[in-house]
Amino acid sequence: MDFDQSIFLQALTSKEFLSGAVLSLELAAVSQVAATLIGLFVALAGISKSKTLRSLAWAYVWFFRSVPTLLLLLIVWNAAPQIIPALRDNWYSPFLAGFVGLSVVEGAFMAEILRSALLSVDSGQKLAARALGLTPAQTFLRVELPQAIKVALPPTGNEFIGMIKYTSLASVISLQELMTTAQVQVATTFRYAEFYTAALVYYLVIVSAVMVLQHQVEKRYRWVSLPAKTRPRVERVPATLKGL
Amino acid sequence: MSETTTTPRQTVKTVLEVRNLHKTYGNQEVLKGVDFTVGSGEVKVVLGRSGSGKSTMLRLMALLEPLDAGEVIFKGKRIGVDANNRPVRERALARQRSEIGMVFQRFNLFSHLTVMQNVTLAQRLTRKAGAAEAKARAAEMLDRVGLGSHLHHFPSELSGGQQQRVAIARALVLNPSVMLFDEPTSALDPELVNDVLAVMEQLAADGMTMVVVTHEMSFARRVGTDVALFDQGVLVEQAPPEEFFTNPQQERTRNFLRHIH
Ligand SMILES: Nc1ncnc2c1ncn2[C@@H]1O[C@H](COP(=O)(O)OP(=O)(O)O)[C@@H](O)[C@H]1O
Ligand SMILES: [Mg+2]
Numbered sequence: 244m245d246f247d248q249s250i251f252l253q254a255l256t257s258k259e260f261l262s263g264a265v266l267s268l269e270l271a272a273v274s275q276v277a278a279t280l281i282g283l284f285v286a287l288a289g290i291s292k293s294k295t296l297r298s299l300a301w302a303y304v305w306f307f308r309s310v311p312t313l314l315l316l317l318i319v320w321n322a323a324p325q326i327i328p329a330l331r332d333n334w335y336s337p338f339l340a341g342f343v344g345l346s347v348v349e350g351a352f353m354a355e356i357l358r359s360a361l362l363s364v365d366s367g368q369k370l371a372a373r374a375l376g377l378t379p380a381q382t383f384l385r386v387e388l389p390q391a392i393k394v395a396l397p398p399t400g401n402e403f404i405g406m407i408k409y410t411s412l413a414s415v416i417s418l419q420e421l422m423t424t425a426q427v428q429v430a431t432t433f434r435y436a437e438f439y440t441a442a443l444v445y446y447l448v449i450v451s452a453v454m455v456l457q458h459q460v461e462k463r464y465r466w467v468s469l470p471a472k473t474r475p476r477v478e479r480v481p482a483t484l485k486g487l
Numbered sequence: 488m489s490e491t492t493t494t495p496r497q498t499v500k501t502v503l504e505v506r507n508l509h510k511t512y513g514n515q516e517v518l519k520g521v522d523f524t525v526g527s528g529e530v531k532v533v534l535g536r537s538g539s540g541k542s543t544m545l546r547l548m549a550l551l552e553p554l555d556a557g558e559v560i561f562k563g564k565r566i567g568v569d570a571n572n573r574p575v576r577e578r579a580l581a582r583q584r585s586e587i588g589m590v591f592q593r594f595n596l597f598s599h600l601t602v603m604q605n606v607t608l609a610q611r612l613t614r615k616a617g618a619a620e621a622k623a624r625a626a627e628m629l630d631r632v633g634l635g636s637h638l639h640h641f642p643s644e645l646s647g648g649q650q651q652r653v654a655i656a657r658a659l660v661l662n663p664s665v666m667l668f669d670e671p672t673s674a675l676d677p678e679l680v681n682d683v684l685a686v687m688e689q690l691a692a693d694g695m696t697m698v699v700v701t702h703e704m705s706f707a708r709r710v711g712t713d714v715a716l717f718d719q720g721v722l723v724e725q726a727p728p729e730e731f732f733t734n735p736q737q738e739r740t741r742n743f744l745r746h747i748h
Binding site for chain 1 (some may be wrong): 514547549551561577578581583584585586587588589593595596597598599601608609613614639640641644645658661742
């Protein structure tokens with residue numbers, strides 16, 4: 244077996260791989276945003292006073308955590324149009340189907356993350372906010388949510404990285420994302436090692452970039468006035484100058 | 488309330504009053520018909536064992552929780568309910584709450600906001616103050632509580648005593664008609680207690696109407712207009728400090744005072 248570096252480099256710099264990677268990242272990003280919003284509403288329902296809302300939230304999380312993402316994608320792309328004729332039109336693209344499938348599944352996981360993040364916020368601060376005359380909406384948006392976000396950030400970063408990898412499942416619904424791109428090239432050339440490695444490199448680069456971004460965002464949520472590094476150092480008088 | 492003894496005094500304008508306050512949690516009756524009044528410029532100190540219902544009374548006075556029975560009267564008007572005795576909407580409640588300042592045992596500063604932002608937030612949201620005005624007022628108030636040089640610190644970077652003084656400034660900056668203090672020094676290291684008490688004493692000297700739940704007896708003696716004892720959900724006795732400490736009328740008060748000395 245040999246590894247043809249030129250094929251690998253060609254794949255790595257090809258338009259197909261780049262646009263596949265961009266598509267993967269786009270799908271992951273919009274799905275994660277939607278999942279976070281779904282998760283927020285499900286989390287709020289889950290901690291609300293209404294028993295009906297709590298039951299609905301529980302049912303959502305139960306169902307979408309249980310169903311395999313691959314199976315759901317196939318249902319959304321293949322089965323749904325058989326049942327709903329409107330989905331047979333052109334606007335119903337693999338990207339849209341992937342977006343729907345990935346966000347509803349991820350929404351269930353985000354709901355759990357956000358529910359525990361919201362519950363972790365100090366209830367004394369909510370009480371203080373109300374005592375100052377903030378309305379419930381203001382208390383939620385200005386006091387509770389920012390603190391919940393801080394708690395939710397690390398696990399959400401984790402989820403987003405997972406999401407980037409899950410977009411590869413969309414290859415089964417013929418979305419031309421990164422994984423599909425690699426598969427297509429392999430099918431015609433049988434150069435498994437070169438094309439799979441190229442895809443691997445793209446995933447590594449994307450995930451590394453996300454990790455850097457996550458670190459930057461988390462830093463903004465440290466809530467200290469000065470980062471430790473820039474804290475003014477105590478000026479030491481050199482021993483030789485003492486007593487001058 | 489046959490057990491309550493009140494000393495007649497020249498009438499001052501009542502700022503905040505509760506009548507026949509009742510509150511039950513589960514099957515535990517925490518407030519069993521409390522009548523309590525604080526007049527303009529008065530400092531009412533409330534003593535009592537842990538679990539006797541002091542915090543609950545303050546939370547009900549501040550409209551932070553619904554009451555089961557009784558009324559809260561602020562400047563002569565019932566608050567928390569409308570003319571038909573129905574609870575008012577959250578918006579109206581919020582507005583009424585902002586007239587009553589509250590300071591908590593555990594400070595409850597917003598940990599995601601700087602000292603300055605802690606003090607400007609409610610001004611911006613409930614008083615619709617402009618950014619510059621809110622900041623100027625916050626800086627001035629923080630200066631008054633001795634924290635003028637910590638404006639951009641976060642709560643986690645302050646000592647408990649400093650945090651509590653920020654919490655006082657945060658409430659004061661809204662110009663409340665009355666300040667309720669719920670054991671403001673109980674969570675503090677002993678050496679930090681006096682800074683907070685000094686701020687409160689100055690506030691009292693400036694004429695602020697205050698209700699202070701505390702275990703600081705010297706503060707009660709020195710600053711209190713009246714001292715009251717709470718026990719098992721009722722107000723047992725209330726009198727000016729001299730009388731309260733030297734000549735208590737109720738057996739329960741004598742018992743309480745014996746145990747703290
Ligand atoms: N939100 C609540 N739910 C249930 N029980 C409560 C609640 N708040 C207070 N209690 C109970 O009411 C009693 C009085 O509490 P509290 O008013 O905090 O007393 P104090 O401030 O005098 O120590 C305590 O037994 C406490 O457990
Ligand atoms: Mg208490």
